[in-house]
Each structure stands twice: as structure tokens, then as C-alpha cells.
Amino acid sequence: xxxxxxxxxxxxxxxxxxxxxxxxxxxxxxxxxxxxxxxxxxxxxxxxxxxxxxxxxxxxxxxxxxxxxxxxxxxxxxxxxxxxxxxxxxxxxxxxxxxxxxxxxxxxxxxxxxxxxxxxxxxxxxxxxxxxxxxxxxxxxxxxxxxxxxxxxxxxxxxxxxxxxxxxxxxxxxxxxxxxxxxxxxxxxxxxxxxxxxxxxxxxxxxxxxxxxxxxxxxxxxxxxxxxxxxxxxxxxxxxxxxxxxxxxxxxxxxxxxxxxxxxxxxxxxxxxxxxxxxxxxxxxxxxxxxxxxxxxxxxxxxxxxxxxxxxxxxxxxxxxxxxxxxxxxxxxxxxxxxxxxxxxxxxxxxxxxxxxxxxxxxxxxxxxxxxxxxxxxxxxxxxxxxxxxxxxxxxxxxxxxxxxxxxxxxxxxxxxxxxxxxxxxxxxxxx
Amino acid sequence: xxxxxxxxxxxxxxxxxxxxxxxxxxxxxxxxxxxxxxxxxxxxxxxxxxxxxxxxxxxxxxxxxxxxxxxxxxxxxxxxxxxxxxxxxxxxxxxxxxxxxxxxxxxxxxxxxxxxxxxxxxxxxxxxxxxxxxxxxxxxxxxxxxxxxxxxxxxxxxxxxxxxxxxxxxxxxxxxxxxxxxxxxxxxxxxxxxxxxxxxxxxxxxxxxxxxxxxxx
Numbered sequence: 198x199x200x201x202x203x204x205x206x207x208x209x210x211x212x213x214x215x216x217x218x219x220x221x222x223x224x225x226x227x228x229x230x231x232x233x234x235x236x237x238x239x240x241x242x243x244x245x246x247x248x249x250x251x252x253x254x255x256x257x258x259x260x261x262x263x264x265x266x267x268x269x270x271x272x273x274x275x276x277x278x279x280x281x282x283x284x285x286x287x288x289x290x291x292x293x294x295x296x297x298x299x300x301x302x303x304x305x306x307x308x309x310x311x312x313x314x315x316x317x318x319x320x321x322x323x324x325x326x327x328x329x330x331x332x333x334x335x336x337x338x339x340x341x342x343x344x345x346x347x348x349x350x351x352x353x354x355x356x357x358x359x360x361x362x363x364x365x366x367x368x369x370x371x372x373x374x375x376x377x378x379x380x381x382x383x384x385x386x387x388x389x390x391x392x393x394x395x396x397x398x399x400x401x402x403x404x405x406x407x408x409x410x411x412x413x414x415x416x417x418x419x420x421x422x423x424x425x426x427x428x429x430x431x432x433x434x435x436x437x438x439x440x441x442x443x444x445x446x447x448x449x450x451x452x453x454x455x456x457x458x459x460x461x462x463x464x465x466x467x468x469x470x471x472x473x474x475x476x477x478x479x480x481x482x483x484x485x486x487x488x489x490x491x492x493x494x495x496x497x498x499x500x501x502x503x504x505x506x507x508x509x510x511x512x513x514x515x516x517x518x519x520x521x522x523x524x525x526x527x528x529x530x531x532x533x534x535x536x537x538x539x540x541x542x543x544x545x546x547x548x549x550x551x552x553x554x555x556x557x558x559x560x561x562x563x564x565x566x567x568x569x570x571x572x573x574x575x576x577x578x579x580x581x582x583x584x585x586x587x588x589x590x591x592x593x594x595x596x597x598x599x600x601x602x603x604x605x606x607x608x609x610x611x612x613x614x615x616x617x618x619x620x621x622x623x624x625x626x627x628x629x
Numbered sequence: 630x631x632x633x634x635x636x637x638x639x640x641x642x643x644x645x646x647x648x649x650x651x652x653x654x655x656x657x658x659x660x661x662x663x664x665x666x667x668x669x670x671x672x673x674x675x676x677x678x679x680x681x682x683x684x685x686x687x688x689x690x691x692x693x694x695x696x697x698x699x700x701x702x703x704x705x706x707x708x709x710x711x712x713x714x715x716x717x718x719x720x721x722x723x724x725x726x727x728x729x730x731x732x733x734x735x736x737x738x739x740x741x742x743x744x745x746x747x748x749x750x751x752x753x754x755x756x757x758x759x760x761x762x763x764x765x766x767x768x769x770x771x772x773x774x775x776x777x778x779x780x781x782x783x784x785x786x787x788x789x790x791x792x793x794x795x796x797x798x799x800x801x802x803x804x805x806x807x808x809x810x811x812x813x814x815x816x817x818x819x820x821x822x823x824x825x826x827x828x829x830x831x832x833x834x835x836x837x838x839x840x841x842x843x844x845x846x
Contacts, residue, residue, distance in 0.1 A: 294661065335775040339684040346692025350664065353699055357657060369703060376696060396681075396777050 228331040233307055241468040242272035248527050255531035279464075282457035287360060290454065294358035299455065299462035301351035306469035308344035312337035313476040314399045314485055315515055316508040320498055326406070328399035329508055336396040341477065342383050345432070348470070349375040352441060352451050355463070359454035367450025371441030374431055374541060378438070381549035382428035385421040388412070388560030389481050392568060402485035406492045410575075413482040414489075415567075416583040417559040420590065422482045424553050426525075429474035431545070433467060436530035443535060475522035476515075483518050486511030552593050559585045636676055643669035656702050664695045681776035 246261065246268065253260025261268030286295055316329030327333070334340050349372045356368015389412055390396060393404040405411050412418035431438035442450030452463045479485060487493055494511045498504065536544070559582050566578035646669055649662035667690040674683035784792050 291655075291657075294657070297661075334680055334684075336681045336684050336777050339681065339688065339777070343684040343688035343692060346688055349696055350691065350699075353696070354657075354661070357699075357703075372696060372700065376693075379692075395775065397775075 225331060228311075232331065233310075237307070237310060237469060237472070238465065240472060241465055242276060244468050244472065244523060245275070245464075246272045247523070248530075251524065251527040252531050255528075276461070279458050279461035284457035284459055285454075287454050289360040291358040291360070294354050295454075296459070298351050298355035298358060299452075299459050299466070301354065302348055302466035303462050303469075305344055305347040305351065306466040306473060308347075309341055309473040310469070310476070312341050312398055313473070313480060314402055315476075315512050316486055317402075317494060317498065317511040318399075318508065319504045326399055326403045326495065326498075328402070329512070330399065333397060333399050337398045338386060338390065338396045338401070341398075342379075342386075345470075345473070346379060348432075348466070351466075355455070356451035359451075361454050363447040363449075364451050364453045366447050367441045367443075367453065370447075370538065371434065371451055374434075374438060374440060374545075377542060377545040378428045378431035378549070381424050381545060381553045382432055384550070384553035384557065385424040385428065386481060387553075387557050388417050388421050388563075391557075391560050391564050392418075398480050402480055402487070405484040406487045406495045409491050411482060411484040411487075411489055415563060416579065416586040417556050417563055418482060420556050420586050421553070421560070422478070424549055424556070425478060425481070428545075428549060429478065430526065430529065431541075433470040433474055433526075435471065435526050437533040437536055438541065439535060440538060440541060445535075471523060471526055472519065475519040475526075478522055479515060479518040486513075486515035488514065548593055552589065555589045556586070559589070632676060636673075639669050639672045639676070643673070657699065660695060660698050660702065663698070664691055667691050667695065679776060681780060 249271070250260040250268070261271040264270040264274050286292055311331045312334055314326075314328035314330045314333070318327035318329045321327050352371035352375065353368050356364045356366075356371065359365070389401055392412065392415075393401040395401065395404075413422045434441050440446075440450075442452065444450075447453075452460055455463060487495065492499075494507045494514070497510075498507045562585065563578050563582045566572045566581060567575045572578065643666055646662050646666035650659050650666060653659040653662055667686065670690075671683040671686040674680070674686055
């Protein structure tokens with residue numbers, strides 16, 4: 198518990214309030230106390246519950262249903278168990294680093310949420326949204342990328358400090374995977390920056406709401422959305438990409454030697470990361486808390502509606518979209534088997550990176566044709582970029598095999614002729 | 630006053646982290662101290678109202694360079710990294726001399742420097758040397774509202790040659806890394822075991838972070 202409080206106080210500036218600027222300090226304090234201490238851990242707890250329920254349905258069973266109605270108290274029971282268990286640090290482990298690693302993961306996961314605009318806020322003088330979020334940085338997206346790049350460090354340190362070969366293997370895999378997939382993830386956000394002309398996530402949402410066209414409905418935006426989803430899945434170590442903690446190969450990967458609440462912190466960080474990437478995808482591509490093809494909650498705000506009401510609606514829509522993404526991740530986990538290491542690397546470097554680079558060019562075409570005044574207009578731009586996107590994806594599939602096929606020759610000898618090394622754990626049919 | 634206290638606090642933390650980097654016997658600990666130092670530098674950027682540079686600092690130095698260093702340690706040395714290192718004693722004297730010399734050059738350079746506008750350098754000013762604080766001309770106002778466009782314009786106009794040269798250098802590094810990895814992968818096919826497939830990714834692993842760095846920057 199002590200470590201949790203350390204990690205959660207880290208994201209914001211401490212309570213060193215100056216008298217003159219008390220208001221921002223107060224809102225930050227509220228965000229820290231209410232958001233980061235109460236709401237986000239609560240969301241994580243019920244994401245775990247939802248995942249167990251959903252996975253249960255996928256496997257034709259019921260899922261947790263004993264503790265409370267519908268098993269709703271199960272996460273609380275689990276949390277109590279994790280907190281009261283004995284926390285063991287291996288004798289050979291590097292103590293300080295061992296304790297530091299989960300805290301780093303938590304800090305990274307929490308800081309990501311600091312720049313996500315959950316609601317619309319109010320309007321500024323230019324009728325732009327101010328956003329309802331802890332901190333609207335002018336370079337918010339960059340901040341998000343930067344802090345999420347701390348998590349490979351946490352994984353590496355966890356794997357290294359445990360003095361356990363499985364943990365080390367998991368750590369190495371984790372770092373290689375996270376570093377590789379970070380690149381397509383970042384590159385897929387470049388078109389959005391180009392169109393919004395700003396790194397601020399609030400501005401990005403505002404641009405989509407004003408144009409009435411979510412970025413996902415633009416052909417290069419759609420491709421970027423797909424790339425971002427896949428890369429994010431890999432960034433949060435979810436199932437087709439869960440090699441760093443592949444339980445059928447390397448026990449539990451980088452967190453093999455962690456127990457009790459320290460393990461719980463990794464767990465918390467993983468689910469917070471899932472929540473974070475779902476928020477990111479919603480913000481970048483699905484227009485935040487707005488309805489499609491219009492500027493619904495903002496139009497209410499423009500016509501003088503109540504700020505509170507509009508924000509409640511916007512947050513509701515936002516959370517519904519996030520819930521959809523989270524469900525998508527559960528669904529993928531219950532469906533797909535794990536990739537092999539070489540497939541993983543090939544897919545990132547030979548398929549996703551070239552695709553996202555080409556997509557940046559197509560995004561520039563969209564910018565010139567649709568957004569620049571005097572261009573041929575949105576319809577022509579849509580058709581032209583759609584053709585280009587389809588062509589690019591086709592070429593990638595034909596020419597590059599999406600990086601998934603084993604190259605005959607050198608690689609062939611490294612892989613045993615078994616069909617897959619991965620076991621599709623959740624999908625194993627449970628017919629009696 | 631608060632800012633000055635914060636500055637002194639972060640600066641002293643930075644000095645501690647830097648000393649730790651140099652004095653730590655365990656390489657991974659040294660790398661960790663280095664990460665701490667990079668983070669302190671990012672904090673200093675924040676104190677200077679340059680949050681864009683702070684984010685870049687964290688992204689490049691912690692997210693890419695530090696990870697690369699750790700990767701290097703993992704792939705080239707005893708994997709568990711238990712061993713402690715100490716250089717030969719004879720190398721210490723020249724090392725210390727070089728360090729002191731560099732320090733002297735840097736200190737005189739910083740103290741004697743003047744900004745392009747002809748004003749004395751920040752080190753001789755009493756007020757907080759923020760780029761954007763104080764003056765109210767349109768340029769510093771645009772830096773305050775968003776630093777990224779300003780940096781981008783500077784990079785592609787005034788510093789375009791340096792920018793291109795850096796790009797060329799990184800491209801050459803990527804090509805070289807891929808060539809090296811390719812040659813060694815062709816020469817030594819790994820053992821055909823499950824363990825082999827994990828370790829065989831190491832040549833790729835070496836090439837990839839280099840690529841990562843190039844793309845990021």
C-alpha cells in the first residue's frame with residue numbers, strides 16, 4: 198500500500214501551493230486525490246472483473262459469481278488478498294532495483310492519464326474547448342509518448358533485478374517488443390498532428406468535433422487507427438503479444454519473482470495501460486466525447502447549455518468508447534494465440550513501420566486536397582486517399598507477407614517444426 | 630523563491646545522480662543513475678518553461694538512449710550483470726585530467742558566452758533565465774503557447790544543415806547496424822532449440838534500437 202501511495206503521488210506536483218495561484222493547485226490536488234487515488238484504481242478493479250466475466254462467456258462458463266451479486270465484490274476481495282499476502286524479495290535479488298521496477302511501471306501508467314481530455318470543459322474566447330483533464334500541455338501527445346516510454350525501463354529492471362533466468366528472458370523480450378512497437382504507435386499519430394496542427398490532445402479533439410469528421414473516417418486515418426490499435430496491443434503486452442509474460446513458456450516472464458502487492462502493482466499498471474491506450478485511441482481517432490458526424494455536445498455548449506451537463510454527456514460518451522476498446526482487447530485475448538518471437542519482430546519492422554511511414558505520406562495528400570483552402574474538396578480527397586490506402590495495404594500484404602511468414606533458409610533452422618509454440622490458453626474448448 | 634528552491638533541489642539531485650553514475654561499481658546501477666540524471670535535466674527544462682524540450686529529453690534520453698545502454702550491457706557482458714567493474718588504475722590519472730579539462734572548457738564557455746542578441750549569458754543574470762519569461766514580444770509569446778512549432782521552424786530553417794547531417798549520420802548508423810547483424814546472422818545460424826529462437830533475436834535486437842533512435846529523432 199505504501200508503494201501505491203508513492204506511485205500515485207508522483208504524477209502531479211506536490212502540495213507546494215503558492216497563495217496567488219491557488220486555483221490550479223486545487224484542481225491538481227483534486228485530480229490527484231479523487232482521480233488518481235480513487236477513480237482510476239476503481240476502474241482498474243472493475244476492468245479485471247469485466248475481463249473475467251467476458252473471458253468466462255467466451256469459454257462457455259460463468260466467471261466470478263460468488264462474492265457479492267454477479268461477483269461484483271470479487272475485485273475487492275482480490276485486492277485485500279494481494280495486500281495482506283507476504284511480499285517476498287528473493288535473496289539474490291537486487292533489492293532496491295527490485296522494489297523500484299513496479300513503481301516505475303505505475304508512474305508511467307498514471308502519467309499517461311494526466312493529459313487525456315476526458316470531458317469537454319468549457320469554451321475559451323475563440324470558442325475552442327478547454328478540456329476537462331489534469332493538465333492541458335501544449336505538447337501533450339509528446340508528453341504521453343515520452344512517459345509511456347518509461348515502461349520498458351520498468352520491465353527491464355524487473356526482469357534484471359530478479360536474478361531469475363525466466364524473468365530475465367521476459368525482460369529482454371519485453372524491452373525488444375516495447376521498443377519496436379513504440380515506433381509504429383508514434384508514427385500512426387503523426388497524421389493526426391498534421392491535420393490538427395497541434396500536439397495538444399484537447400486541440401486534437403476540438404478539431405475533430407469542429408470538422409464533424411472523426412479521424413477514423415478518413416482513409417489514412419483509418420489505416421493509422423488500425424496500426425495504432427495493433428501497436429498499442431503490443432505496448433500493453435496483451436495476448437497476441439504477451440511474450441514478455443508468456444506463462445506457457447517462461448512462467449510469468451519479467452514478474453516471475455514478484456509476489457503480493459508488488460505483483461499487484463504490475464497488474465494495476467497493465468490494466469491502467471490498457472485503459473490509457475483505449476483513452477488515447479478514443480481521443481486521437483474517435484473524437485473524444487462527441488457523437489459522429491456533428492458536434493453534438495459542443496453545439497449544446499455553443500448555444501449556452503450548462504457546462505456541467507455537457508461535460509457529463511461528453512464523459513459518458515467518452516467512457517462508452519473506451520469501454521468498447523477495452524472489450525475489444527478482451528475479445529482479442531480470448532480469440533488469438535500468441536505470436537512467435539521472430540514473427541513479432543518481423544511484423545513490427547517489416548510491416549507496421551513501412552505501412553505507417555507510407556501512411557504519413559498519404560496523410561499529407563489528404564491535408565493538401567481536403568484541408569488546404571482551394572483544394573479539390575473532401576470528396577475527391579477521400580476517394581484518392583482511399584485508393585492509395587488500399588493499394589498500400591495490398592502491396593504490404595503481397596510484397597512483405599506482413600512479415601509473418603518464415604523466410605526459408607537461415608531462420609528455418611531456428612524454429613522447430615511444431616505448428617506453434619504458443620498455446621491458445623483461453624480458447625481451449627472446455628467440453629466435458 | 631519557490632522556483633529557486635526547486636532549482637537548487639533538482640540541481641543537487643542531479644549532482645548526486647551524476648556522481649552515482651560515475652562511482653557505481655555495478656553497470657546497471659550506473660545506468661540507472663544516468664536515467665535519474667536525464668530525468669533531472671528534464672526537470673530543469675520544465676523549470677525553464679520548456680516543456681517541449683523536457684518531453685523530448687525524456688523520450689530520447691530515457692526512452693531510447695538509456696534503454697539502448699541497458700541493452701548493450703545485457704548483450705555484451707555477463708547477462709546477469711552481477712560483475713562489478715573497475716578500470717585499470719593507470720587509466721585513472723589521464724581520465725581525471727581529461728574530465729577536469731572538459732569541465733574547465735565548459736565552465737569558461739558558459740560564463741563567457743553571449744547570446745546572439747549581444748546580451749550577456751544567462752549565468753550572469755540574477756533573474757530566472759527562462760527563455761519565455763519576462764519579455765512580451767511575439768516570439769517569446771509564441772514559445773509560451775507552444776514550443777513545438779518554434780523548434781520545428783528553427784530546425785528546418787536556421788539549423789537545417791546540422792539537422793540533415795544528423796539525419797545522414799543516423800541513417801548510416803542504421804545501415805551499418807543492419808549490415809553487421811545480417812553478416813553475423815548468415816555466418817552463425819543458432820542452435821535449433823527453443824532457447825535458440827530466443828537468443829537468435831539478439832542480432833536483430835541490436836539493430837532495432839538504433840533504428841528506433843533514428844526514427845524518433
